[in-house]
Amino acid sequence: VDIEHQLRRGMAAQRMRLLYQPQFRFSDRKIVGAEALLRLELDDGSLLGPDKFIPVAEKTGLIIELGQWVLQTACTQIKAWSCPTMSALSVAVNISPRQLKVANFLDDLERRLELSEIDPKRLELELTEANFIDTGGESIALLNAITQLGLHIAIDDFGTGYSSLRYLKHLPVQQLKIDKSFVCGAGNQVADPVIVRAIITMAHSLGLEVVAEGVETVEQFEFLRALGCDYGQGFLIGRPMSAEALFEAVRESL
Numbered sequence: 001v002d003i004e005h006q007l008r009r010g011m012a013a014q015r016m017r018l019l020y021q022p023q024f025r026f027s028d029r030k031i032v033g034a035e036a037l038l039r040l041e042l043d044d045g046s047l048l049g050p051d052k053f054i055p056v057a058e059k060t061g062l063i064i065e066l067g068q069w070v071l072q073t074a075c076t077q078i079k080a081w082s083c084p085t086m087s088a089l090s091v092a093v094n095i096s097p098r099q100l101k102v103a104n105f106l107d108d109l110e111r112r113l114e115l116s117e118i119d120p121k122r123l124e125l126e127l128t129e130a131n132f133i134d135t136g137g138e139s140i141a142l143l144n145a146i147t148q149l150g151l152h153i154a155i156d157d158f159g160t161g162y163s164s165l166r167y168l169k170h171l172p173v174q175q176l177k178i179d180k181s182f183v184c185g186a187g188n189q190v191a192d193p194v195i196v197r198a199i200i201t202m203a204h205s206l207g208l209e210v211v212a213e214g215v216e217t218v219e220q221f222e223f224l225r226a227l228g229c230d231y232g233q234g235f236l237i238g239r240p241m242s243a244e245a246l247f248e249a250v251r252e253s254l
């Protein structure tokens with residue numbers, strides 16, 4: 001089937017869904033955040049993953065409207081999670097390079113934060129290294145402005161792109177997310193312990209927090225905890241789930 005057609009139809013018919021994958025703190029295993037992950041609900045009720053339609057959305061430009069829907073839905077959800085159980089929780093949203101390049105990205109973001117009446121600290125943006133390669137001073141200024149609004153920025157899929165360490169030192173980011181390909185793999189152990197250790201050490205020397213993705217086993221959890229990894233996400237603690245299911249998971253983790 002034609003993915004572009006399915007995507008346009010899904011957007012028009014309000015068939016886009018946001019799932020939330022818990023992010024836990026290694027020191028006490030508590031859920032302290034969630035990553036918002038987009039899905040498209042098909043006619044038969046099954047969910048289509050973003051690896052199928054995000055590339056199409058980026059190519060066609062639909063990612064702009066889709067990205068705004070994701071940001072708005074996340075802000076609305078954060079506001080809904082104002083109860084004592086959930087009010088400390090932060091939500092991370094993935095941002096495509098093309099979204100950042102839209103001239104009014106910052107104004108749009110600021111307006112949504114204000115209208116939703118949420119603490120900007122509870123919203124995080126995940127940007128991949130691709131966002132930083134072609135960075136002249138312009139995008140550094142944009143990242144600074146985003147940070148000044150109070151949001152936190154994480155570099156997603158860290159280690160798989162071409163990050164220059166010089167940039168890393170000067171970028172206004174607070175977190176590195178170790179790509180899951182270094183964490184999970186065929187066995188129960190961490191897939192690439194040398195790289196994982198190096199990223200954690202480097203991140204901490206730069207004053208950055210580290211999130212490990214793809215934590216699937218107890219062995220991987222214990223290895224990362226021993227290295228002082230700050231946060232994690234993965235199937236061991238929870239898959240991407242509905243907002244209601246995340247609420248229950250957080251209640252049980254407290």
Ligand code: G
Pocket residue numbers: 036037038049050051054070094095096240
């Ligand atoms: O949810 P899943 O594990 O299948 O996600 C696959 C990829 O899709 C991830 O790399 C993630 O960054 C990307 N992705 C998921 N949701 C969004 C979204 O809302 N916007 C963008 N731009 N990418 C997303």
Ligand code: G
Pocket residue numbers: 021037094156157180184213214215216233234235236240
């Ligand atoms: O934004 P990013 O590309 O990092 O998206 C995270 C992706 O990783 C999502 O598609 C999510 O479903 C997937 N994921 C999350 N936890 C695990 C895990 O423990 N193992 C594996 N294999 N994939 C995971």
Ligand code: MN
Pocket residue numbers: 035094126156157
């Ligand atoms: Mn991500």
Ligand code: NA
Pocket residue numbers: 156157158177178179180213
């Ligand atoms: Na990632």
